[in-house]
Amino acid sequence: MLSTSLISTPLGLAACVMLLFSSLLWRVQKSKKSKKSKQIAHVHVKEKQTVSAPPFRTPRPKPLDGFKLELTDPKLYRPFRHGLNFVTMGIRKMDWNEWIELDSNFVRYHDAKVVELEQDLDGRVKYVDNEVTRLACHEMLDELVKYLPQRYPDVFQLRGGIIVNTVTGEKFPYPAASPKEALVTAAKLVQDDLVLMIENDDSQYHLDAGAVILPGFWRLTDKFRMSLDEVHMEAGVPHYQAKLQKSMNRFFKTMTCEKPIIRNNYFIQLDDGLAWSHRMGDQNATSVASWASTDSANLSIDDIHFRSERQSLRRLPKSKALMFTVRTYFEPVTVIAKEPHVPGRLAEAIRGWDETVGHYKGRCHWEGLLLPYLDEMHEKQMESGVLENVEGEYPF
Numbered sequence: 074m075l076s077t078s079l080i081s082t083p084l085g086l087a088a089c090v091m092l093l094f095s096s097l098l099w100r101v102q103k104s105k106k107s108k109k110s111k112q113i114a115h116v117h118v119k120e121k122q123t124v125s126a127p128p129f130r131t132p133r134p135k136p137l138d139g140f141k142l143e144l145t146d147p148k149l150y151r152p153f154r155h156g157l158n159f160v161t162m163g164i165r166k167m168d169w170n171e172w173i174e175l176d177s178n179f180v181r182y183h184d185a186k187v188v189e190l191e192q193d194l195d196g197r198v199k200y201v202d203n204e205v206t207r208l209a210c211h212e213m214l215d216e217l218v219k220y221l222p223q224r225y226p227d228v229f230q231l232r233g234g235i236i237v238n239t240v241t242g243e244k245f246p247y248p249a250a251s252p253k254e255a256l257v258t259a260a261k262l263v264q265d266d267l268v269l270m271i272e273n274d275d276s277q278y279h280l281d282a283g284a285v286i287l288p289g290f291w292r293l294t295d296k297f298r299m300s301l302d303e304v305h306m307e308a309g310v311p312h313y314q315a316k317l318q319k320s321m322n323r324f325f326k327t328m329t330c331e332k333p334i335i336r337n338n339y340f341i342q343l344d345d346g347l348a349w350s351h352r353m354g355d356q357n358a359t360s361v362a363s364w365a366s367t368d369s370a371n372l373s374i375d376d377i378h379f380r381s382e383r384q385s386l387r388r389l390p391k392s393k394a395l396m397f398t399v400r401t402y403f404e405p406v407t408v409i410a411k412e413p414h415v416p417g418r419l420a421e422a423i424r425g426w427d428e429t430v431g432h433y434k435g436r437c438h439w440e441g442l443l444l445p446y447l448d449e450m451h452e453k454q455m456e457s458g459v460l461e462n463v464e465g466e467y468p469f
């Protein structure tokens with residue numbers, strides 16, 4: 074409050090007016106400043122919004138023009154090394170162009186899938202009926218429908234709401250009418266088995282959907298809803314807890330849409346069952362198949378098959394599910410043993426497994442037959458001079 078004695082003289086009055094004026098000016102300037110800084114803050118927010126990354130869109134693959142399914146030989150994956158061979162994560166960066174591989178075995182795989190689906194559709198194709206898994210099933214088909222006609226235009230075409238396979242003559246409605254239809258359609262479009270891993274409330278990735286039709290040794294019904302750890306521990310994957318569990322779980326949690334990966338593995342199988350190894354046990358039994366229940370009586374070298382999977386893993390952008398593809402390459406061992414370097418290197422790899430890996434791969438059931446055969450084939454290759462040829466680099 075201004076004292077009355079101060080404003081009673083002209084000089085005092087003038088001083089008071091000056092004081093009031095400068096205080097007013099200070100307030101106006103302060104308010105302008107704060108408005109400006111609020112505007113700046115707003116601009117910052119806007120700027121942040123504009124620079125934030127756009128939603129991920131899967132890169133379009135380069136078309137393989139002139140691709141002829143029936144003339145394309147299966148890739149010769151031979152993913153074993155000289156010397157000691159460990160079971161490892163063994164992941165490599167995936168080239169988006171090469172997400173799905175097709176070859177002259179397409180019709181054979183497709184027809185085997187159709188037979189399995191006719192036998193037990195509900196056992197081979199399953200999903201958990203919740204929002205995120207339903208979305209993931211449709212998203213998996215969406216991604217395949219974006220990829221296949223673009224990559225293999227001679228095989229697949231999208232005409233209106235129909236996906237056409239020009240080789241089998243099949244026509245699939247798209248989008249699919251239900252998550253299950255999406256899974257079945259996806260399975261018939263490719264040679265791979267398909268799995269969706271979904272993060273559950275326990276923060277673990279679970280096998281919550283899939284079309285697993287040609288897996289050889291395990292059934293979708295055995296593993297459905299299991300976590301990543303349960304899947305691998307139940308299969309008895311060697312050294313899982315000590316060597317793989319931590320890094321695999323970390324990898325699953327942090328994997329981004331931009332960085333898909335692939336890996337390869339291999340197994341020895343004692344019969345020619347692409348969908349199911351009958352010597353391992355009854356496909357329709359409820360007990361888990363294992364080498365412990367395997368029948369290796371009267372085995373001949375022609376029975377033994379080399380089974381190798383080329384697996385891919387990517388995160389789907391909308392559902393955030395992890396999509397896992399398992400493409401099996403399957404040959405009699407007598408066929409691959411003709412390839413230069415292969416019998417010698419395979420025998421070396423098998424001898425390079427430790428006891429745990431040997432047990433997991435069922436070595437005691439077939440080593441007495443397979444190893445002498447591979448050694449003999451290797452000897453012949455040494456004598457013939459074919460080992461002068463340059464050897465393929467992993468995984469070939």
Ligand code: HEM
Nearest residue numbers: 160161162268270280290291304308310321338339386397
């Ligand atoms: C980065 C991802 C993964 C890694 C590094 C990995 C690693 C492995 C390893 C090391 C094995 C032992 C045989 C082999 O070398 O393949 C194995 C077996 C197996 N994995 Fe995985 N795995 C991955 C993802 C998955 C997923 C998503 C599934 C879901 C179905 C799965 C299911 C299995 C099964 C069922 C077996 C046993 C196969 C058999 O013995 O018949 N894996 N995995």
